[in-house]
Amino acid sequence: MPFFEQSAAEHLRNLETGEVSSVDLTRSYLDRIAALDARVGAFLRVDSEGALRQAAEVDAKRAQRRPVGPLGGLPVAVKDILCERGQPTTCASRILENFRPPYDATVISRLRAADAVLIGRTNLDEFAMGGSTESSAFQVTRNPWDLERTPGGSSGGSAAAVAAGFAPLAIGTDTGGSIRQPAGLCGVVGMKPTYGRVSRYGVVAYASSLDQVGPFGQSVEDVAMLLEAIAGHDPRDATSLNEPVPAYTKEVGLPLANLRVGWVREHFGQGLDADVEAAVRAALGVYESLGATLHEISLPHAKYAVATYYVIAPSEASSNLARYDGVHFGHRTNEKEMLAELAADRKQLETACDRQGLDRLDSALVRMYRRSRSEGFGPEVKRRIMLGTYALSAGYYDAYYLKALKVRRLIRQDFDRAFGQVDLIAGPITPAPAIKIGELAGDPLAMYLLDIYTVSANLAGLPGLCLPCGRSAAGLPIGLQLLAPPLAEARLLRGARMYEQATTWNTTHPEL
Amino acid sequence: MSETYTTIIGLEVHVQLATDSKLFCGCSTRFGAEPNTQTCPVCIGMPGTLPVMNRRAFELALRTAVALDCEIPAFTKWDRKQYYYPDLPKNYQISQYDLPMSQHGHLDIRDPKGAFATKRVRILRAHLEEDAGKSLHDEVAGKGDSLIDLNRTGTPLLEIVTEPDLRSPLEAKTFLSELKLLLTYIGVSDCNMQEGSLRVDANINLHIPASSTDPPRPGCPSDQGKHTIATPIVEIKNMNSFRAVERALEYEAGRLWHEWQETHRKLGEVPKLTRGWDDVAGVTRGQRSKEESSDYRYFPDPDLAPVTVSPAEVELVRGSLGELPAALRARLQDGFALSSYDADVLINQGQAVVVYFLEVAESAGDAKAAANWVTQDVLRVLKETNTTLDSLGLPAARLAELIRQIKLGDVPGPRAREVFQAMIERRVDVAAALESLGIAAVDESELIALASKLLAANPKTISDVRAGKAQAVGALIGQAKKQNPNIDPTRFREICLQLIETAL
Amino acid sequence: MSLSRVEVEKVALLSRLRLSDAELDTITADLAKIVGYVDQLAEVSTEGVEPMAHAIEITNVFRDDSSSESLPREEALANAPHHDTRGYLVPAVLGE
Numbered sequence A: 001m002p003f004f005e006q007s008a009a010e011h012l013r014n015l016e017t018g019e020v021s022s023v024d025l026t027r028s029y030l031d032r033i034a035a036l037d038a039r040v041g042a043f044l045r046v047d048s049e050g051a052l053r054q055a056a057e058v059d060a061k062r063a064q065r066r067p068v069g070p071l072g073g074l075p076v077a078v079k080d081i082l083c084e085r086g087q088p089t090t091c092a093s094r095i096l097e098n099f100r101p102p103y104d105a106t107v108i109s110r111l112r113a114a115d116a117v118l119i120g121r122t123n124l125d126e127f128a129m130g131g132s133t134e135s136s137a138f139q140v141t142r143n144p145w146d147l148e149r150t151p152g153g154s155s156g157g158s159a160a161a162v163a164a165g166f167a168p169l170a171i172g173t174d175t176g177g178s179i180r181q182p183a184g185l186c187g188v189v190g191m192k193p194t195y196g197r198v199s200r201y202g203v204v205a206y207a208s209s210l211d212q213v214g215p216f217g218q219s220v221e222d223v224a225m226l227l228e229a230i231a232g233h234d235p236r237d238a239t240s241l242n243e244p245v246p247a248y249t250k251e252v253g254l255p256l257a258n259l260r261v262g263w264v265r266e267h268f269g270q271g272l273d274a275d276v277e278a279a280v281r282a283a284l285g286v287y288e289s290l291g292a293t294l295h296e297i298s299l300p301h302a303k304y305a306v307a308t309y310y311v312i313a314p315s316e317a318s319s320n321l322a323r324y325d326g327v328h329f330g331h332r333t334n335e336k337e338m339l340a341e342l343a344a345d346r347k348q349l350e351t352a353c354d355r356q357g358l359d360r361l362d363s364a365l366v367r368m369y370r371r372s373r374s375e376g377f378g379p380e381v382k383r384r385i386m387l388g389t390y391a392l393s394a395g396y397y398d399a400y401y402l403k404a405l406k407v408r409r410l411i412r413q414d415f416d417r418a419f420g421q422v423d424l425i426a427g428p429i430t431p432a433p434a435i436k437i438g439e440l441a442g443d444p445l446a447m448y449l450l451d452i453y454t455v456s457a458n459l460a461g462l463p464g465l466c467l468p469c470g471r472s473a474a475g476l477p478i479g480l481q482l483l484a485p486p487l488a489e490a491r492l493l494r495g496a497r498m499y500e501q502a503t504t505w506n507t508t509h510p511e512l
Numbered sequence B: 001m002s003e004t005y006t007t008i009i010g011l012e013v014h015v016q017l018a019t020d021s022k023l024f025c026g027c028s029t030r031f032g033a034e035p036n037t038q039t040c041p042v043c044i045g046m047p048g049t050l051p052v053m054n055r056r057a058f059e060l061a062l063r064t065a066v067a068l069d070c071e072i073p074a075f076t077k078w079d080r081k082q083y084y085y086p087d088l089p090k091n092y093q094i095s096q097y098d099l100p101m102s103q104h105g106h107l108d109i110r111d112p113k114g115a116f117a118t119k120r121v122r123i124l125r126a127h128l129e130e131d132a133g134k135s136l137h138d139e140v141a142g143k144g145d146s147l148i149d150l151n152r153t154g155t156p157l158l159e160i161v162t163e164p165d166l167r168s169p170l171e172a173k174t175f176l177s178e179l180k181l182l183l184t185y186i187g188v189s190d191c192n193m194q195e196g197s198l199r200v201d202a203n204i205n206l207h208i209p210a211s212s213t214d215p216p217r218p219g220c221p222s223d224q225g226k227h228t229i230a231t232p233i234v235e236i237k238n239m240n241s242f243r244a245v246e247r248a249l250e251y252e253a254g255r256l257w258h259e260w261q262e263t264h265r266k267l268g269e270v271p272k273l274t275r276g277w278d279d280v281a282g283v284t285r286g287q288r289s290k291e292e293s294s295d296y297r298y299f300p301d302p303d304l305a306p307v308t309v310s311p312a313e314v315e316l317v318r319g320s321l322g323e324l325p326a327a328l329r330a331r332l333q334d335g336f337a338l339s340s341y342d343a344d345v346l347i348n349q350g351q352a353v354v355v356y357f358l359e360v361a362e363s364a365g366d367a368k369a370a371a372n373w374v375t376q377d378v379l380r381v382l383k384e385t386n387t388t389l390d391s392l393g394l395p396a397a398r399l400a401e402l403i404r405q406i407k408l409g410d411v412p413g414p415r416a417r418e419v420f421q422a423m424i425e426r427r428v429d430v431a432a433a434l435e436s437l438g439i440a441a442v443d444e445s446e447l448i449a450l451a452s453k454l455l456a457a458n459p460k461t462i463s464d465v466r467a468g469k470a471q472a473v474g475a476l477i478g479q480a481k482k483q484n485p486n487i488d489p490t491r492f493r494e495i496c497l498q499l500i501e502t503a504l
Numbered sequence C: 001m002s003l004s005r006v007e008v009e010k011v012a013l014l015s016r017l018r019l020s021d022a023e024l025d026t027i028t029a030d031l032a033k034i035v036g037y038v039d040q041l042a043e044v045s046t047e048g049v050e051p052m053a054h055a056i057e058i059t060n061v062f063r064d065d066s067s068s069e070s071l072p073r074e075e076a077l078a079n080a081p082h083h084d085t086r087g088y089l090v091p092a093v094l095g096e
């Protein structure tokens, strides 16, 4: 089996026995990236020098029999939205093109402490806003299974990197499905933990009450290993949960007895692709064959999830992104040009004796803000900022924002009821396999509607996992989504592992 | 003029809470540092950073709210108030909107000179929020750039909003003094206006009796059945002292009256205006306000957890407050016969000094003397040596002993201050201080003997006194002091006069 | 409900975005479509339902009041596009 098809767990065993060194393993991945990423575009930056240095340090630790962390020497790709001290952290946005944070995200610190090798930064939709990685300001990322198609998003770079064998593990963030959906579309395993399970400190915020960091891997076991390394309470994140982290790697292999799997009536309606529906129904059959019982459940407010999400997420985003104004960090417009423009505008209005126009004229400061932000943000980010500002503005707050918060609770209550009857909920991750690049350009609403199966978990704070469960007629991966109650990550991983062991979907890889 | 209208005033006071670190990060709150030397990724609002609330800030806010007799709701949360300004790096301020941590309290004010009757000023709400930074303008350069200093960004503030219950600039000033007294007394803020730890904005308008020329507007419900007309409300900013608040309000009341006579514009007919106080010129000036700036788009901050407070916790805070200034003032005046002035001097020094005073007064059995010693001598030494009562080395019991011995005549009055000083410097009791100074109390027989001796040697004094010039005895006092520095001149004078009289 | 272009221009100012005429046209149409979709929330009965602002609802999270090291000034200012040795520089804010 070629090295890039091996799982992280296998690599770790080889590293521990000395069969391979971290430097050799890292170099193999770096070579593969150098050879093939021009076709995929998964990485925004590859840190060969830094990665090899970290790998050498881990090798030295092993040689000197010093303690080595749980990810000892494994390359990990990181979505370019987690701050790393002194390193560019762009969020795939022009506005942060030159930003170098003077601090590490907690997840980055934990990866370092676990002796991971930070191999490079992966592409994403600008500020994680999107489901196709097409809104990146810098490059397009292609689906390794079909280079004409998107890898999904927003963590499309991380999903594509794992699918293409550029890294055994990767970190993503999931605000409305941004880990699970690209995992499904790229045929890898991706997981969004319970909100608060992993620290958000240093993760550039898109929608703070929904954002959560999570792992990608080729197998459920790998995802368990990466999650165990990054999860846990962080005093620097007031929304982080002060709960012990179970030993996921130890538990993941234990099958669940008397498992009750729920399937959601509302998930199998209109708009679901026939191949996807068949694959998911087959997966439910696999669970039955493993001794689980299947239960039809109802989530009556599920159909409002997209509407709820597209009020709450843009509202929070409009606020979180207000800080990019060209004053303290980030892009700033050319001031000379800006001042010349102001003078010209004023002169024109004065000549026309337009007193109203003069009163309304933006001051130098307001003009600086507006030019800097408009030059720095791409169209999707602008659209969401506008949408969120509108939903929070006087006269609309109650009808949109406040209403959405109430429907959010109803969505959560639906889940609470459902989890009284079942242990896990299984269903599709997207209505259809990966879309073509540019297929939905110019139709943002159609793009948003693809989030129908993923956003509920974020709204309710639940852990969710997506793993491969089939191929479409065109050979594209199809993902199975599993959901569990808050903090039931161990159950989720064990349930996923049961399915994975009974099937072979994760043993096939795309040809590049 | 005062009969023609009523002045209606409400205040918004921002108080900086006395924490070591900022509200959401570990940066120091120390005043006066070089620009941008007390900032970190969190208070600069850098991408990915998150706020975590300072427990002490919440406790101090709660303490204040309880001291103001506010209701403390069981649940409170934090909201983002959104507006763009370069000294607000996130372009939103973390504040509280619809569920503040406290509301509906009050503070009683009174005027010792009786200019107004004692009254209750209602507190609408008090909420916790973060401060913004500072924009420094280079006045010389005029047009150039502004420099942004974020040292103050994120400092914890309590915003206290009163109902429009104040009826004169003097009441407003008195309210502020009483509030400052309370806040400094309970130790939640130093209320230093020069350093910006107490800031005041005032809302003012006039209520004018409706006359036949101003009948109620038909169809305007707010005018119906009312006998007064309200003028538009003006908010005044930039007042840097309590005196400035009083002056600005006096000026603005006059200006509003003048404006009313000219325009007859009523409340609701023009948007609320903001005016800045120019202390040098003694006038308020209009400030430009942008129409859209009022849409703050408040929403709950997703980064911060709400806070719940139980009734038991509120009672715990109430219990820890002890006696508050108003009650204490009453007790000092009624129970200890202190003047309102002396009582306030003591209370202004804070709880430790008050407790010390009470101990001295009770133990010495003389409140007036205790007040004099504490407010004059003890406070002077504390100030001169820049020390605290704890480290002064003069326990209340020793000061009480000194006062008692002076009264008994065991410590000669004129040398009492020397004894006091020696007690502090050597950290000793009265007896040891007397010994170290070589002071022995002069008893009555010694005084009589000395007086007789000096009178015998100065017959002119006797005749002068007999001729009605009692002050002639003064010359003898000087001579007596030379012979025995410990004599009590008052007593000595009395003895001399007595001897002259009895010798008649 | 339909969004007017004037409303969208107001939202652009509140958002501190400057949009070209073409962008305004597109975004007005996009927002109208999205808001039209979101309007379906109105049909959900939410009487007596408490708003849910946090995904996992926890309370009373505090840190101790201890001051820690601030950033060296050069490091604090390093990312600012326009600054001098003492602070961030912006077009004069007098009269804003």
Ligand SMILES: [Zn+2]
Pocket: B022, B025, B026, B027, B038, B039, B040, B041, B042, B043, B044, B154
């Ligand atoms: Zn700070």
